[in-house]
Amino acid sequence: MSARTLTINQTLVSAREGESVLEAARDAGITIPTLCHLDGLSEVGACRLCLVEVAGSSRLLPACRTTVSEGMQVQTDTPRLQEYRRAIVELLFAERNHVCAVCVASGHCDLQDLALHVGMTHVRYEYLAPSCAVDTSHPRFGIDHNRCVLCTRCVRACDEVEGVHTWDIAGRGVAARVITDLNVPWGEATSCTSCGKCLLACPTGAIFPRGSTVAEVQRDHSSITRIMTARGERW
Amino acid sequence: MSKTIIIDPVTRIEGHAKISIYLDDVGEVRTARFHVTEFRGFEQFCVGRPFWEMPAITARICGICPVSHILASARTGDALLAVAIPPAAEQLRRLMNLAQIVQSHALSFFHLSGPDLFMSIATEPGQRNVLGLAAQDPELVRSGIRLRQFGQDLIEALGGRKIHPAWAVPGGVRSGLDAATRTAFSARLPEALATTQVALARFKDLLEPLSAEVASYGRFASLFMGMVAPDGTWEHHGGNLRVVDAQGHILADNVSPDGYAGLFGEASEAWTYLKFPYYTPHGYPEGMYRVGPLARLNVCRSMGTPLADAELSEMRQRANGGPVTASFYYHYARLIEILAGLERIGQLLADGQLEAKNLRADAGVNRFEAVGCSEAPRGTLFHHYKVDEDGLITYVNLIIATGQNNLAMNRTVAQIAARYLRSDRLDHTLLNRVEAGIRAYDPCLSCSTHAVGQAAFELELIGADGTVVDRMVRGK
Ligand code: SF4
Numbered sequence: 017m018s019a020r021t022l023t024i025n026q027t028l029v030s031a032r033e034g035e036s037v038l039e040a041a042r043d044a045g046i047t048i049p050t051l052c053h054l055d056g057l058s059e060v061g062a063c064r065l066c067l068v069e070v071a072g073s074s075r076l077l078p079a080c081r082t083t084v085s086e087g088m089q090v091q092t093d094t095p096r097l098q099e100y101r102r103a104i105v106e107l108l109f110a111e112r113n114h115v116c117a118v119c120v121a122s123g124h125c126d127l128q129d130l131a132l133h134v135g136m137t138h139v140r141y142e143y144l145a146p147s148c149a150v151d152t153s154h155p156r157f158g159i160d161h162n163r164c165v166l167c168t169r170c171v172r173a174c175d176e177v178e179g180v181h182t183w184d185i186a187g188r189g190v191a192a193r194v195i196t197d198l199n200v201p202w203g204e205a206t207s208c209t210s211c212g213k214c215l216l217a218c219p220t221g222a223i224f225p226r227g228s229t230v231a232e233v234q235r236d237h238s239s240i241t242r243i244m245t246a247r248g249e250r251w
Numbered sequence: 252m253s254k255t256i257i258i259d260p261v262t263r264i265e266g267h268a269k270i271s272i273y274l275d276d277v278g279e280v281r282t283a284r285f286h287v288t289e290f291r292g293f294e295q296f297c298v299g300r301p302f303w304e305m306p307a308i309t310a311r312i313c314g315i316c317p318v319s320h321i322l323a324s325a326r327t328g329d330a331l332l333a334v335a336i337p338p339a340a341e342q343l344r345r346l347m348n349l350a351q352i353v354q355s356h357a358l359s360f361f362h363l364s365g366p367d368l369f370m371s372i373a374t375e376p377g378q379r380n381v382l383g384l385a386a387q388d389p390e391l392v393r394s395g396i397r398l399r400q401f402g403q404d405l406i407e408a409l410g411g412r413k414i415h416p417a418w419a420v421p422g423g424v425r426s427g428l429d430a431a432t433r434t435a436f437s438a439r440l441p442e443a444l445a446t447t448q449v450a451l452a453r454f455k456d457l458l459e460p461l462s463a464e465v466a467s468y469g470r471f472a473s474l475f476m477g478m479v480a481p482d483g484t485w486e487h488h489g490g491n492l493r494v495v496d497a498q499g500h501i502l503a504d505n506v507s508p509d510g511y512a513g514l515f516g517e518a519s520e521a522w523t524y525l526k527f528p529y530y531t532p533h534g535y536p537e538g539m540y541r542v543g544p545l546a547r548l549n550v551c552r553s554m555g556t557p558l559a560d561a562e563l564s565e566m567r568q569r570a571n572g573g574p575v576t577a578s579f580y581y582h583y584a585r586l587i588e589i590l591a592g593l594e595r596i597g598q599l600l601a602d603g604q605l606e607a608k609n610l611r612a613d614a615g616v617n618r619f620e621a622v623g624c625s626e627a628p629r630g631t632l633f634h635h636y637k638v639d640e641d642g643l644i645t646y647v648n649l650i651i652a653t654g655q656n657n658l659a660m661n662r663t664v665a666q667i668a669a670r671y672l673r674s675d676r677l678d679h680t681l682l683n684r685v686e687a688g689i690r691a692y693d694p695c696l697s698c699s700t701h702a703v704g705q706a707a708f709e710l711e712l713i714g715a716d717g718t719v720v721d722r723m724v725r726g727k
């Protein structure tokens with residue numbers, strides 16, 4: 017495997033061939049915000065928070081899905097990117113019903129952390145206030161669609177790590193929802209092994225241990241990474 | 252020509268309210284209405300949520316007594332799970348409730364009602380607040396702040412946060428209390444007790460000079476309801492309900508929270524969002540009853556701790572042995588409850604089992620409907636939930652203390668106005684009196700905590716034809 021040299025924010029960085037810009041930046045100590053990315057899972061490039069500017073490309077590219085190349089020149093934190101990221105986070109808040117004050121994940125939520133990171137002070141878009149269900153039919157877990165950001169981390173953790181594929185996405189656009197099996201209540205999804213990996217992967221309070229109360233859900237997303245490292249898999 | 256006098260909003264009570272005094276054609280007070288105009292649709296908001304989240308959600312109803320909602324909600328959750336919670340968790344919840352009673356009563360007595368009690372009725376309304384009192388009597392206010400701090404600190408030590416501690420959960424509590432913390436709080440008890448005893452002595456000195464107020468700030472026969480222990484002693488959490496009449500006869504006893512609906516009905520009136528609970532066997536509105544500190548002291552046999560029991564006997568002697576029917580004595584009862592609370596906190600802090608590891612019973616949804624109750628500082632608080640088989644809320648009803656005292660508060664305002672209203676002109680003194688009479692109940696009307704004495708205040712006198720005959724606006 018040969019090395020590639022690229023420039024990220026005026027710093028020369030060397031990376032392995034085939035590595036993503038996100039990995040190269042992190043190795044060089046440069047933080048790029050992410051949401052749908054989780055170490056150990058495949059990349060889907062869904063959330064667009066990791067967008068970067070690459071010289072020679074008129075489009076913004078997701079760092080998690082862009083492979084490094086020799087001489088590449090990358091900007092990760094321009095005013096334009098900052099504005100886009102803030103807009104994305106605001107849209108996520110506007111799209112569902114996030115009431116942090118009574119949320120099980122408050123204080124331990126990636127979306128909250130992102131809002132802080134991008135300097136969100138308020139939401140400039142109209143709240144859609146959709147009517148979303150809570151499903152607590154599973155004996156151990158619950159899913160509150162009000163808090164789901166459709167990152168598909170649960171879908172991938174279940175499929176790629178547990179090897180089950182209980183989770184999937186149904187519907188399109190704002191009507192999209194994560195579903196279990198063929199859109200049955202989670203408690204009736206016979207494929208589910210109750211392993212809890214989706215819970216570990218979920219960045220928000222959407223998936224939670226049944227019976228949780230406010231601010232109680234703390235989880236270590238790196239468990240997914242550890243499982244994959246132990247298996248010797250490369251992502 | 253009948254006239255309406257409106258006092259809006261009442262300052263130094265939590266929330267927003269308006270008072271109308273209705274005069275008849277000859278200028279006599281006909282009746283009074285205490286309006287609650289704010290409606291938050293809270294009960295609807297809870298539908299669809301897992302009941303495990305209800306302690307924290309309902310805590311948001313009220314910024315001033317979240318602990319009471321958390322405890323009543325957790326208790327209702329226990330009943331849905333159909334579990335007996337670990338004994339240490341039970342004791343920890345009791346400790347939390349006592350701390351809440353201490354801090355809330357301290358706020359009511361020293362901050363909110365202190366100016367009514369210890370400052371002249373003629374004081375300019377702008378001065379008649381806790382800042383004015385602090386200038387006149389700094390030691391009283393300072394010690395009151397420290398007493399409240401004691402309760403708040405204990406709540407924080409237990410729940411992790413002063414406001415909205417989502418600490419009590421269906422099935423138990425989330426954390427215990429270690430020995431070092433318990434010792435630290437025990438060390439602060441003597442000062443807290445001394446503050447309470449000084450306040451009691453000063454309050455008793457007022458009863459003679461303020462005998463006209465005692466007689467007219469809500470002295471009338473009514474029923475009283477509160478929680479008692481199985482042996483009839485004062486209770487604040489986990490007990491059953493007792494109802495007594497104005498002569499002290501026990502009308503209902505050992506009623507479990509579930510039995511509430513069988514004894515009490517809720518009437519509604521078009522002019523207020525507050526409901527009017529009443530004792531069903533006596534009908535509406537004759538079934539008027541009072542809850543809160545005075546009611547709890549009227550229903551119980553004894554307080555169960557030595558200092559508080561001595562004070563209870565003295566208070567009963569002053570009222571000729573029977574139940575105390577003057578709402579002015581709510582203040583007195585509040586101080587006795589602080590004393591009882593501190594004594595019991597002392598006992599609980601000495602209990603090593605508060606460090607136990609097992610603090611939360613685990614179970615699924617085993618019942619689909621439950622009522623839980625707890626004695627909030629202001630009176631008995633009921634939470635009534637129905638859930639589906641997955642534990643999602645399908646129905647919520649909350650019965651709050653201020654609602655249960657609603658009829659009595661209206662009677663109190665009418666009594667004060669009948670005694671002190673002299674013409675169809677308004678004056679600050681009447682305003683002060685009506686507010687003071689209402690504040691004896693320490694009503695909490697919404698979720699907002701606004702700065703003490705800072706709310707705008709409007710008083711209007713309206714003729715039968717709807718014109719404003721007289722109007723007073725009190726500063727911001
Ligand atoms: S999921 Fe995160 S952002 Fe959404 S309500 Fe919960 S804490 Fe707030």
Ligand code: SF4
Nearest residue numbers: 164165167168170218
């Ligand atoms: S449930 Fe959680 S992990 Fe799954 S898509 Fe929604 S936010 Fe992502």
Ligand code: FES
Nearest residue numbers: 052061063064080
């Ligand atoms: S982290 Fe790259 S698109 Fe979500």
